[in-house]
Amino acid sequence: MVTTIDDAAGEASDGRRAGNPYDADCPTRLILDRIGDRWTVLLVGSLGNEKVRFSELRRRVAGISQKMLTQTLRQMERDGLVTRTVYPEVPVRVEYELTEAGLSLRGPLKALEEWSIEHLSGVLEGQKAYDGRETVAAR
Amino acid sequence: MVTTIDDAAGEASDGRRAGNPYDADCPTRLILDRIGDRWTVLLVGSLGNEKVRFSELRRRVAGISQKMLTQTLRQMERDGLVTRTVYPEVPVRVEYELTEAGLSLRGPLKALEEWSIEHLSGVLEGQKAYDGRETVAAR
Numbered sequence: 500m501v502t503t504i505d506d507a508a509g510e511a512s513d514g515r516r517a518g519n520p521y522d523a524d525c526p527t528r529l530i531l532d533r534i535g536d537r538w539t540v541l542l543v544g545s546l547g548n549e550k551v552r553f554s555e556l557r558r559r560v561a562g563i564s565q566k567m568l569t570q571t572l573r574q575m576e577r578d579g580l581v582t583r584t585v586y587p588e589v590p591v592r593v594e595y596e597l598t599e600a601g602l603s604l605r606g607p608l609k610a611l612e613e614w615s616i617e618h619l620s621g622v623l624e625g626q627k628a629y630d631g632r633e634t635v636a637a638r
Numbered sequence: 639m640v641t642t643i644d645d646a647a648g649e650a651s652d653g654r655r656a657g658n659p660y661d662a663d664c665p666t667r668l669i670l671d672r673i674g675d676r677w678t679v680l681l682v683g684s685l686g687n688e689k690v691r692f693s694e695l696r697r698r699v700a701g702i703s704q705k706m707l708t709q710t711l712r713q714m715e716r717d718g719l720v721t722r723t724v725y726p727e728v729p730v731r732v733e734y735e736l737t738e739a740g741l742s743l744r745g746p747l748k749a750l751e752e753w754s755i756e757h758l759s760g761v762l763e764g765q766k767a768y769d770g771r772e773t774v775a776a777r
Contacts, residue, residue, distance in 0.1 A: 518758040520680060520751055523701025528676050530754040530761055535674025537667050541659060562662025579757075579764030600757055600764075607749035612659055614746055615669040618718075618739055619657040622669055625718030625739075 533578055538563060538571040540608045543601060546581065550594040580604065672717055677702060677710040679747045682740060685720065689733040719743065 518527035533539060538560070545551065545559040557568055572595055575581045580601035586592040597605070657666040672678060677699070684690065684698040696707055711734055714720045719740035725731040736744070 518755045520676070520754055521684070521698060521700060526762065527751075527754040527758050530758065531676040531679055531750060534750055534753060535676060535679060537659070537670040537674060540670055540674060545660070559660060561660060577765050577768040578761050579768075600760060603757075604753060607746060607753055610746035610749065611670060611673055612666075614673060614743060615659055615666040616657045618742075619666050619669065621739060622717050623665065626716050629716040629718075 530578075533574065534604060534608070535611075536571070538567060539575060539580075540611055542568075542571060542575065543580070543597065543604050543608045544612055546595060546597045546601070547605070548597075548602075550584070550596045553593050553595070556595065575601070669717075672713065673743060673747070674750075675710070677706060678714060678719075679750055681707075681710060681714065682719070682736065682743050682747045683751055685734060685736045685740070686744070687736075687741075689723070689735045692732050692734070695734065714740070 519525055520527040520531055541560045541563075542556065545556055551559075553568070553572075556572075557563060557565065560568070563571075572581060572583070576583050576595075579598055581595045582598055584594045584596070586594070658664055659666040659670055680699045680702075681695065684695055690698075692707070692711075695711075696702060696704065699707070702710075711720060711722070715722050715734075718737055720734045721737055723733045723735070725733070
């Protein structure tokens with residue numbers, strides 16, 4: 500699935516895919532840090548196929564601070580996941596949109612989001628059981 | 639895809655899936671933090687379908703510290719992603735194995751891993767271009 504998306508983007512044939520996140524110090528690990536970040540997951544999900552204003556993103560990702568939203572969007576722009584368009588209006592309007600690379604993350608990140616919802620009660624119960632066992636048996 | 643896995647595990651019909659990571663303070667956000675963590679991604683990938691010893695996991699995820707490996711495996715056990723089996727041998731043998739929930743994460747996390755490899759050069763080039771623009775134009 501991912502291969503198809505990347506084939507379409509022309510990246511599978513450039514011969515530069517030397518990354519391996521199982522190697523120490525491979526920069527793919529830094530990319531994993533970024534794309535697995537909870538705010539990136541929620542912003543990619545919130546952007547979808549649209550151009551969305553900063554204030555609207557802040558509404559869609561409830562509870563995110565202005566600072567964290569600014570910081571995450573800037574990082575996503577730097578990593579090539581979103582484009583930022585400034586409209587010279589008063590007050591200035593700023594909109595964000597997923598790039599082709601950002602769009603290719605939608606499926607994988609949606610799967611994480613869905614997993615977190617589907618497994619919520621299971622994880623919470625597992626944690627409770629684990630904590631109960633841990634108080635009984637020293638490890 | 640995720641739905642099918644959960645249907646098989648009998649979680650789709652229990653009526654308790656009230657989680658929404660777009661809501662502030664929803665515990666699904668804590669689950670996202672965990673499953674998107676780079677070490678979780680690499681450990682789920684390293685475990686695959688096997689029982690694997692601690693020392694072997696440390697070899698497979700190059701550069702992970704003993705402390706980080708211990709901590710991440712413990713967290714994964716607490717969240718119900720791995721089981722830990724201790725064999726009373728001398729020296730003691732400890733093996734880890736993905737649970738059904740952990741196995742259901744393999745596909746989604748493999749997709750992140752593949753994305754990080756496929757997009758490595760694109761992201762690095764994008765970062766370089768962004769940093770160049772940022773030194774020219776104040777924002």
